[in-house]
Amino acid sequence: MLKAIHYINQFFGQVGGEDAADYRPTFHDELVGCSKMLNEMMDDVEVTHTIVCGDNYIASNTEEALKEIIDWLKGQEFDIFFAGPAFMAGRYGVGCGTVCKAVKETFGVPVITSMNEENPGVEMFHKDVYIFRGGRKATFMREDLQKMASFAQKIARNEELLPAEIEGYFPRGIRREIFHPEGIQAADRAVDMLLKKLKGEPFKTELPIPKREKVPVAPPIKDLSKATIALVGSSGVVPFDNPDRIQTASATKWGKYNIAGLDHLPKGKFKTIHAGYDPEAICEVPDRGMPVDAMRAYEKEGKIGKLHDYYYVTVGTGTTQAYAAKFGREIAAELKEAGVDGVLLVAT
Amino acid sequence: MAKEIEKAGIPIVVLCNLLDVAKSVGVNKMVQTVSVPYPLGDPEMSPEEEWKLRYHRVGVALDALTKEVEDQTVFPTKI
Numbered sequence: 534m535l536k537a538i539h540y541i542n543q544f545f546g547q548v549g550g551e552d553a554a555d556y557r558p559t560f561h562d563e564l565v566g567c568s569k570m571l572n573e574m575m576d577d578v579e580v581t582h583t584i585v586c587g588d589n590y591i592a593s594n595t596e597e598a599l600k601e602i603i604d605w606l607k608g609q610e611f612d613i614f615f616a617g618p619a620f621m622a623g624r625y626g627v628g629c630g631t632v633c634k635a636v637k638e639t640f641g642v643p644v645i646t647s648m649n650e651e652n653p654g655v656e657m658f659h660k661d662v663y664i665f666r667g668g669r670k671a672t673f674m675r676e677d678l679q680k681m682a683s684f685a686q687k688i689a690r691n692e693e694l695l696p697a698e699i700e701g702y703f704p705r706g707i708r709r710e711i712f713h714p715e716g717i718q719a720a721d722r723a724v725d726m727l728l729k730k731l732k733g734e735p736f737k738t739e740l741p742i743p744k745r746e747k748v749p750v751a752p753p754i755k756d757l758s759k760a761t762i763a764l765v766g767s768s769g770v771v772p773f774d775n776p777d778r779i780q781t782a783s784a785t786k787w788g789k790y791n792i793a794g795l796d797h798l799p800k801g802k803f804k805t806i807h808a809g810y811d812p813e814a815i816c817e818v819p820d821r822g823m824p825v826d827a828m829r830a831y832e833k834e835g836k837i838g839k840l841h842d843y844y845y846v847t848v849g850t851g852t853t854q855a856y857a858a859k860f861g862r863e864i865a866a867e868l869k870e871a872g873v874d875g876v877l878l879v880a881t
Numbered sequence: 882m883a884k885e886i887e888k889a890g891i892p893i894v895v896l897c898n899l900l901d902v903a904k905s906v907g908v909n910k911m912v913q914t915v916s917v918p919y920p921l922g923d924p925e926m927s928p929e930e931e932w933k934l935r936y937h938r939v940g941v942a943l944d945a946l947t948k949e950v951e952d953q954t955v956f957p958t959k960i
Binding site: 551589592593623624627653656657746747748749750751752753754755757760762765767768809810811812813814815817818820821822824826827828830831836837847854857858860861862864865866868869873874875876877878879880881 | 882883884885886887888889890891893894895896897898899901902903905906907909910918919920921922924931932935936939940942943944947948949950951
């Protein structure tokens with residue numbers, strides 16, 4: 534029987550929602566929340582402890598949080614480490630990845646988590662951690678935990694671990710030489726692939742090269758004092774009645790709002806509709822999320838030529854990369870048209 | 882969003898809390914914010930301190946628009 538320890542966030546650890554996101558790590562020898570479900574799924578692995586930690590705490594105090602967790606783990610016996618599943622929750626995914634990576638580097642045990650492909654944690658940690666392909670939200674809890682549990686069972690039983698695609702985790706970029714299962718020689722496979730390519734049929738490379746799109750740095754602004762600067766954001770700061778009905782999560786649209794003549798964004802006239810964090814601080818002072826006041830001050834001082842008359846905003850939680858790219862293209866077209874020279878984008 | 886705006890040739894600085902996320906998606910110029918629920922402020926501070934902080938970080942970001950960089954760069958803040 535192997536022993537495992539399971540890391541979850543404040544929400545699944547039943548501490549609280551966004552209000553508890555600063556919660557420091559706590560360690561439980563009585564399993565909490567979904568740890569129980571995970572434990573029940575495995576015959577050969579026993580989950581002995583749950584670690585619960587707030588998403589903001591691990592994101593903003595990473596070093597301290599990791600130190601607390603690693604120090605505690607040093608006193609424990611375990612063979613496997615689990616985290617999540619984190620679904621599409623960005624901060625939770627990054628937290629799971631951060632902890633898993635540190636645990637693997639310190640203890641050398643297998644580390645297993647699960648995230649949706651849109652979770653930024655996948656891109657950041659897929660090379661270091663077994664991240665199983667997960668659902669978009671917590672309704673996939675059982676399914677996602679099952680994938681993590683089945684894989685841990687295979688490890689416990691010393692079964693052969695197959696390539697990422699078959700096991701169901703995101704490829705780690707590790708190549709291992711194997712004999713072709715049907716014994717077809719490399720030359721034959723290459724010619725088959727070439728023929729398919731010539732006929733325009735789909736084919737699959739055996740040596741995928743990961744690519745990451747890099748955008749060339751746009752030429753810097755030469756004279757800020759003559760430049761028009763626009764504010765863009767994903768903080769969900771909108772006029773109080775949310776006139777464009779931008780969704781509070783998984784947004785499919787953005788809005789642009791006139792700020793000509795405004796020295797700041799007054800409370801009660803603007804608010805945030807973002808459902809991914811506690812809105813209280815921004816609703817109280819909307820400039821905390823969209824700094825019109827500071828920009829206007831720099832305009833008056835002459836540091837910048839002009840603050841563009843509109844700001845552009847969406848809600849950046851659960852928003853797919855495809856939509857984010859689309860919003861970016863549409864907003865860029867408007868900015869070009871308006872002769873905007875530079876942009877500050879406040880992300881949440 | 883930032884990448885598409887930069888692709889259009891408009892210089893852009895992203896102010897965000899999770900710098901590693903911004904780096905992994907390929908943002909070129911970054912300034913760190915205070916936190917997710919209050920990027921450019923802090924309810925724990927006095928209004929004067931908070932204003933100084935916001936004014937400072939926005940200023941750093943504006944200056945970053947004028948800087949030539951080779952690779953992904955995080956511009957340091959003092960407050």
